[in-house]
Amino acid sequence: MKKTTTESQGRKGKPDKGFSRRSFLGVGIGGGAVASLPSGLEAAQAAAGGRTLGPGPVPIALRINGKVHNLNIEPRVTLLDALRNHLDLTGAKKVCDRATCGACTVILGGRAVYSCTVLAIEAQGKEIQTIEGLAPAGKLHPVSSAFVEHDAQQCGFCTPGFVMAAKAFLDRNPAATLPQIERGLSGNLCRCGTYIGMRQAVLDAARQMKGGSRA
């Protein structure tokens, strides 16, 4: 199928030295990045002295947008649900809930991840950046403002995920070309059909971020 082809090209092409949320999550093959990330789950288990965690609520600490939040949640709670249901950080959206659409994208330890497919306990010990932490209150990150300027959004439900995916991608690929951007953002989906504005927005954001206005 067409999309699968695109994605596998994206992995093979590796314009970004191993960056791929799909491969990071181990969805499909070629997960070169998986091993390189420390496992938050292992860390959590180690902290628990090798005991099994749960099934009841357990204390966890998440470092989100520079601030530590202590929560008491079940180990099965995903990072997305922890953000949305326990911390009222609702910028990341729940859509497919199966690591396909990217509406839940956040940046975990510098890499874009599908937060619907990361357990909150696994995300401990790493810096979590959500769309709420992308720019100071009342200001827009260059990626967000480029999305506004180029009308790269309609209903806006996919937008925070795309903004985070684009931000993470541009951080690693500041000189990305349009074909590279298309591969880099192929893990996110929009239903309203805002891709035309989005192409321009991400190219424009790349220029602006290089120009020194990077947040």
Add this chain to the structure above:
Amino acid sequence: MPSKYDWPVAGKRSLIGKRISRLDGPAKASGAAKYAYDVNRPGMLVAKMLFSPHGHARVSSIDTSAAEKLPGVRAVRVLKAAGTELNYHGVEIAIVVADSEEIAGDGVRKINIKYEVLPHLVKEEDLSKIGNMGKPGQETTVGNPDQAFGQADVVTHEGYYGINTITHCCLEAHGQVAEWNGENCTVWASTQAVGRIGGDMAKVLANDPAFKDVKPASIRVLTDYMGGGFGSKFAPDVWGVECARLSKQTGKPIKLMLDRDQELLAAGMRPSDYAKVKVAAKKDGSVVAWQSESWGTGGPGGGQFPGIPYVFTEIPNKRTRHISVATNTGPGRAWRAPNHPQAAALTMCALEDLAHKLNMNPLDFFLKNVGLSARGDVYRAELLKAAELMDWKTKWHPRGQGGKGHIKQGVGLSIHTWGGRPHDSDCRCIINPDGSVQVQLGSQDLGSGTRTVIAIVAAETLGLPLSGVQVQIGDSNYPPSGASGGSTTVGGVSSSTRRASVKALDKLFEAVASSLGTTADKLVARDGRIVVEGDPAKSLTWKAACAKLGTKTISEIGRQPMKDEGTLADQGVGGVQMSEVEVDTETGIVTMKKSVVVQDCGLVIDLKTAESQVFGAVIMGVCSALYEERIFDQQTGTMLNADMEFYKLSGIGDVGEIVVHMMNIYDQRGVIGLGEPPAISPPAAIANAVTNAIGVRVETIPFTPDKVLAALEKGGRG
């Protein structure tokens, strides 16, 4: 008759028709925008539903006691008691309300239910296998088709075409949060009908003695932002009514949003249509006769006649018959331009095949026949413009000449029409003594730019910058405005906003005229000032003028429709699309290269969001032409791809170049909605482009690689 409400003429517009960024863009792009799904209320419970895993079954027994005993479960409600028939995979059976989403899910799994599985039908394409599930409609005949087909000098083509069912796949699932305060309920809903669903909910609830005092006005609906509807979110739905009921029962706010699988199974689909078509033209290309036997499904309720032949409605001799097929699949709902994409696909593909048989370039063939439509001149101008933008003359080639290697090129076209009569709308324009302005409508912004359009119209009318106007929508307490569907919103809200703003401004003029030594009729508002016309030295800033109101606030209602207050909006448009594709005959993969859209749309309020609407319509069309299909298994009666991994949408790299040309020359007609029309032609135009590329017709949409390869196998690889 000219009216003071008329739109300013082209040279005198400061905001209308410019490229203006959507006002809620920053809130959306920074994650601050709160959708129904994002509403978290103090003490809120979460509900989840049990739905049928079968295509057709009956509930034999249902026991919820284990679920009720689960710690954290607050309520369980059975919607389909033992003995109830379940008509499709995904139909709701019971609801569990719990302290958390996770526990609600546990509760659903604890429900002990047994089913009697019944015979089902989930596939409708093969008429020989639908048993007694088809309901033939009446045959309709115009002219004398038999005689027309029998003439010696006509060329006749017969073909089979089809377009499958697809889902809406709204990214924000259907659902809401409901919260009671005494006898009043607030519902934060993901809806296209803020002003309607509260009343609809109240009517259903009032059948329950516990809710006998609930009135339509008791339920307030709020929709600040909503994550896509596309025609599927007009009703409160079972989950809306039950969310409100259970919220009252538990005394707590409840959030009930559909899970993705149920969203794709039950929350909306576009009906299918298939047709055997016979069509004939004289040797000069003039179409003289059409005959079709069509069928399709809209789920358990069957499917409507799509209205074919489409656009070319004046073909002199016609015979049509439609069979409505009831299937055990999630029910149809309005889907962006209901019936039109299907009708376009069946009609434009048959006509293109006839052009091929006549050895005619389809562009010439369509130009020859657009007189058989209601707006031949519009289509003629649009076809020529589109051909220029596509470079059709260079790119079109006879079939079988798509290129030497395994990558074949092709172009195709389609034309479409849509109504879009402006919906009824009331708008309240408030001018305060401090100079602030509020514009209030019980409307909603689906992402189409409604909020921005309202602000532009009010600011233009009042001579203010956009920042001088606060738009307040998404609340059923505001003056009633229609549901957003069928491209009716922009005409409705822009008309009512214009009238309300003119009326409010008149009141302001009356209040300040004497202080400027003139009469109200000599005043104009521009550039943030109230100015004496012809004597610009005499003026007041907007703020100073409003200060003269003292303690009085101006509040005026504008309405659509209003017979005596000018015609500000219209209905009825035509549009043309051309598609260019590449097809890999080794893999069967179709790649979009370019789409050209030439669309008649009347007066454009915001060119930027209007273009986005068109881009989006084309991209949704690409999704449905190449990727989207509900895949059903006739063995089990279930949908196999109720997820987003295998129910495919296009990604950012899959849509090719899109060129949009608005036919603004019609702007004297006023505002005409743009949501549906450009969403109609893409599947048909892409179908014809694929055929042009590979030389054979792939009969049914979507053009997935397996079907392209099968058509090549059958038709020869040229």
